[in-house]
Structure formats: C-alpha cells, structure tokens
Amino acid sequence: MITAQEIRNKTDKKYISFLQSLVEQRPFEKLVIRGDKSYTKSSLPEFEKEIQQIVSQSKEKKGFGYTLEFQLVKTKFLASQNLPISIYFDTEKDFLKFLDKEKEVELFKSDVEKITNVFPELKEWIIKNPLRVITNQTEWDNILKVCQYFKKNPKPNLYIRELPIKIHTKFIEKNKGVIRELLDILLTEQINSDSKEFEKRFHLKFSEPLIRFKILDKEISQKYFSGIDDVAIPVSQFESLNLPIKRVLVVENKTTLYTTLTLPKMDETIAIFGSGFSVYNLKGAQWLINVELFYWGDIDVQGFEILSQFRSYFPQTQSMLMDKTTFEKFFENDSGTPTNVSTKLNLTDGEQQLYEVLKINNWRLEQEKIPLYWINELVN
Structure with a gap:
C-alpha cells in the first residue's frame, strides 16, 4: 500500500507536466496517483496508522488535495481491510493547494504570457523548461529587455557593460545561462555558432587573455x-x-x-x-x-x-x-x-x-x- 509520503513524492513529479499543459493550453484532467493496491505487513496498529496518515492529508479531511476511493481487499495477514484503490486530484485547485504552488503558478502564467507576447517563438523553449521560467521569475522584465536589444542589434561589437539597456550593469553577466539559451533561438542566423563563449558567440567585445x-x-x-x-x-x-x-x-x-x-x-x-x-x-x-x-x-x-x-x-x-x-x-x-x-x-x-x-x-x-x-x- 502506498504511504502518505509516497503520495507526496509522486504528486511532486507531476508538477512539470502540469506546467507544460498550461503552456500548451490543455484543460486539467483528473490526475491519478498510482499506488500498490495490496498490503503485506502483519501489524494491525501499523496498518491503521498508515491509513490514518493517508486520510489526514486527503480532500475529505482538509477540504483540498487528493480524493481517496476505498475497497474491501483481502490482505495476506490482516484478513479483509479497506484499502485505497484509487487516489486522484479532481481539480487544478486541489492539486496546486496540496503542493502549495498556487501563487507560484499564477506568476508562472503571467510570465508565460509576458514572454510569448514579446517572442512567440520562445513557446517551445518554455514547454521544455518550465522550471527555468519559475527560477527566473523576478527577472523576466530585464531578460526580455536584453533579448529585445539583441534582436534589434544582433552584432553590437560593444562590451557587455557598454550595452545601452536600462538594466543593472552586472545583470547580463549574472544571467548569461538563460540569456544565451534564448538568444540561441532568437538569433539563429546571426550567432557565432563556432564559439561557446558568450561574448564571442553574440559578437561582443571582451577582455582577451x-x-x-x-x-x-x-x-x-x-x-x-x-x-x-x-x-x-x-x-x-x-x-x-x-x-x-x-x-x-x-x-x-x-x-x-x-x-x-x-x-x-x-x-x-x-x-x-x-x-x-x-x-x-x-x-x-x-x-x-x-x-x-x-x-x-x-x-x-x-x-x-x-x-x-x-x-x-x-x-x-x-x-x-x-x-x-x-x-x-x-x-x-x-x-x-x-x-x-x-x-x-x-x-x-x-x-x-x-x-x-x-x-x-x-x-x-x-x-x-x-x-x-x-x-x-x-x-x-
């Protein structure tokens, strides 16, 4: 039989695919958590404790979270017992509140809209990297400023800190990873693909050895x-x-x-x-x-x-x-x-x-x- 912690772990693993479904605008479908429908332990107190833990985190007890369906099942050592044969989240709200991700997902939706409004071609990148969107949640306004500048000026021939972009002078240096991923998509024809170094790749001046x-x-x-x-x-x-x-x-x-x-x-x-x-x-x-x-x-x-x-x-x-x-x-x-x-x-x-x-x-x-x-x- 599945434990309460295993339910949590398996639900966590569903989060990325849920985020991807939001970007793809797919409606929420009942989200099933698979578990073992048998029980092989011989201690009745232990069984009752595990059942109590599972029920305590369910929608029935908390008003949100997963729904449990029980069925009388014959066990190896404890005769017939009511075991959870189905565990699922009925609604998006149940799923997000259980993970405590409601606020995070609202910001994610906002950022996805912000990014795709400016650069629709980044939608596939978002689908592949939803957690990257969340990791950079506070930075998207400035990241997009940088991308817009390079889109208009694909070969700046300036030092990074010389770029006429209204951002902190060290912003690009601190966020090279995500900016590079995006510019590789936005500037496919203009990048210097032979170089992995950020400055050389995007035609910037740099301090030479x-x-x-x-x-x-x-x-x-x-x-x-x-x-x-x-x-x-x-x-x-x-x-x-x-x-x-x-x-x-x-x-x-x-x-x-x-x-x-x-x-x-x-x-x-x-x-x-x-x-x-x-x-x-x-x-x-x-x-x-x-x-x-x-x-x-x-x-x-x-x-x-x-x-x-x-x-x-x-x-x-x-x-x-x-x-x-x-x-x-x-x-x-x-x-x-x-x-x-x-x-x-x-x-x-x-x-x-x-x-x-x-x-x-x-x-x-x-x-x-x-x-x-x-x-x-x-x-x-």
Missing part, C-alpha cells in the same frame, strides 16, 4: 620595444605580431620565464609563458608555424600532456629538457598529480616511454629545479 613573452634578442628588443624585453599583449595582437623571429621557446611556468633572460644571447628568439594548459591561447598564432619551435615543461604527466596538446597545434614542436637523462640526473623523489588521461598522446617514442614511467610512479621533476648550468650546456 594576455600573451606574455620575453625577447631574448637585445637588438629586437631595442629596435621594436625601446629596450623593453618583458611584454604582455592581447591574444589578437599576438596573433598579428610581425617580428624577425626564427625561434620560439614556450615554457610552462612563470619562474622559468625569468630564467630564460639569464641565458646567453639568443638571436631572433623569444620565450613565451605558456601557463600550463593555457597554451591553447596560442593556437591562433599562425606565424608560429614558420619558426623553430620548442616546448619546455615540467617532467611530469601533465607536462607531457601539455606538450602533446601544443604539438597538435604546431606539429614541428620539439621538447626541450624533457628527457630521461635530465630527469634521472635531477629527480628529487617529488610526487606529481595523477592523471585520468587514457588517450594516445602526440609524443615521440622516447617521450612516450618517459611519460609511462612518470604515470605509473606518479613522479615529477619541476623545470625550476633544473640548474642553470645544465640549461646553458643545452643552449650552447
């Missing part, structure tokens, strides 16, 4: 940057960089970037701070295809995984100081970070063999721990 690099050729530093050798510029500017560079060294860690300035003069060379897996910010710099390219990372599983990632952008990439000899000479029994990567990496045979050793033993040699004299020997 900076690429930091050090110029290891003093002549280039003097001629193009007034002697400045430590530079950070937006990705888009880095992608269009035009310098007489023939060799590029990408390093994983910031400390190692400083170390590169202590190296002997390196003609036509720059060192880039890759910042771990953020090397993906470099993939659009097509001029890197035409230079001699080196990657220097930690000798651990992540270091080789980053190398593999970077090599997928620029196949000519060579690893630097990420070899077995260097590892065995300077390893100090440091532990690394375990990895869940199981796909084949884009590594040479020697790199792959070292990677497997590091992975099995969870070992790490950070690039900062390699002495300068060893680095200089390699460069020279």
Whole structure:
C-alpha cells in the first residue's frame, strides 16, 4: 500500500507536466496517483496508522488535495481491510493547494504570457523548461529587455557593460545561462555558432587573455620595444605580431620565464609563458608555424600532456629538457598529480616511454629545479 509520503513524492513529479499543459493550453484532467493496491505487513496498529496518515492529508479531511476511493481487499495477514484503490486530484485547485504552488503558478502564467507576447517563438523553449521560467521569475522584465536589444542589434561589437539597456550593469553577466539559451533561438542566423563563449558567440567585445613573452634578442628588443624585453599583449595582437623571429621557446611556468633572460644571447628568439594548459591561447598564432619551435615543461604527466596538446597545434614542436637523462640526473623523489588521461598522446617514442614511467610512479621533476648550468650546456 502506498504511504502518505509516497503520495507526496509522486504528486511532486507531476508538477512539470502540469506546467507544460498550461503552456500548451490543455484543460486539467483528473490526475491519478498510482499506488500498490495490496498490503503485506502483519501489524494491525501499523496498518491503521498508515491509513490514518493517508486520510489526514486527503480532500475529505482538509477540504483540498487528493480524493481517496476505498475497497474491501483481502490482505495476506490482516484478513479483509479497506484499502485505497484509487487516489486522484479532481481539480487544478486541489492539486496546486496540496503542493502549495498556487501563487507560484499564477506568476508562472503571467510570465508565460509576458514572454510569448514579446517572442512567440520562445513557446517551445518554455514547454521544455518550465522550471527555468519559475527560477527566473523576478527577472523576466530585464531578460526580455536584453533579448529585445539583441534582436534589434544582433552584432553590437560593444562590451557587455557598454550595452545601452536600462538594466543593472552586472545583470547580463549574472544571467548569461538563460540569456544565451534564448538568444540561441532568437538569433539563429546571426550567432557565432563556432564559439561557446558568450561574448564571442553574440559578437561582443571582451577582455582577451594576455600573451606574455620575453625577447631574448637585445637588438629586437631595442629596435621594436625601446629596450623593453618583458611584454604582455592581447591574444589578437599576438596573433598579428610581425617580428624577425626564427625561434620560439614556450615554457610552462612563470619562474622559468625569468630564467630564460639569464641565458646567453639568443638571436631572433623569444620565450613565451605558456601557463600550463593555457597554451591553447596560442593556437591562433599562425606565424608560429614558420619558426623553430620548442616546448619546455615540467617532467611530469601533465607536462607531457601539455606538450602533446601544443604539438597538435604546431606539429614541428620539439621538447626541450624533457628527457630521461635530465630527469634521472635531477629527480628529487617529488610526487606529481595523477592523471585520468587514457588517450594516445602526440609524443615521440622516447617521450612516450618517459611519460609511462612518470604515470605509473606518479613522479615529477619541476623545470625550476633544473640548474642553470645544465640549461646553458643545452643552449650552447
């Protein structure tokens, strides 16, 4: 036999489909809660208590809620007893008052009307996401203002906080999720579907990541940057960089970037701070295809995984100081970070063999721990 709590749980589960029926303008139909019509327990006091709990929450006792129909049923241990064979909600009011959702549904109806009056094409989204309408119940006026602006200006080319919309300056940033879902429907033809980032997807300006690099050729530093050798510029500017560079060294860690300035003069060379897996910010710099390219990372599983990632952008990439000899000479029994990567990496045979050793033993040699004299020997 079903319990009072099970009736509540099953009724809760009917709520979403009820909301959907409102949007589809389907009339309320008797809502049946299915339950077990048998009873297998042997305690009469327990049976009477469960029946009392079910009846106490019914329309008969409270004036609203579910209606119960009983039938005399022969049980396994308690002879014949009156069991509820049918549980149902007769009216919308009974259903909503039982769930204490009357006010919420009134607001939902109002919001649905508000949304569909402005954008009828959002009706299907509402049917699929009725709880999203309720979650954003206090925000729909402003959400619709944003959508109306983008509908008229599908390619604003402004920063989010520059948009001439009468809303709080942080409103769009706080509500990107729902706004994106709606704009994807409203601006199907105008969105940049290749990008998942909100600003890029909807043609907004955004704060770009900076690429930091050090110029290891003093002549280039003097001629193009007034002697400045430590530079950070937006990705888009880095992608269009035009310098007489023939060799590029990408390093994983910031400390190692400083170390590169202590190296002997390196003609036509720059060192880039890759910042771990953020090397993906470099993939659009097509001029890197035409230079001699080196990657220097930690000798651990992540270091080789980053190398593999970077090599997928620029196949000519060579690893630097990420070899077995260097590892065995300077390893100090440091532990690394375990990895869940199981796909084949884009590594040479020697790199792959070292990677497997590091992975099995969870070992790490950070690039900062390699002495300068060893680095200089390699460069020279």
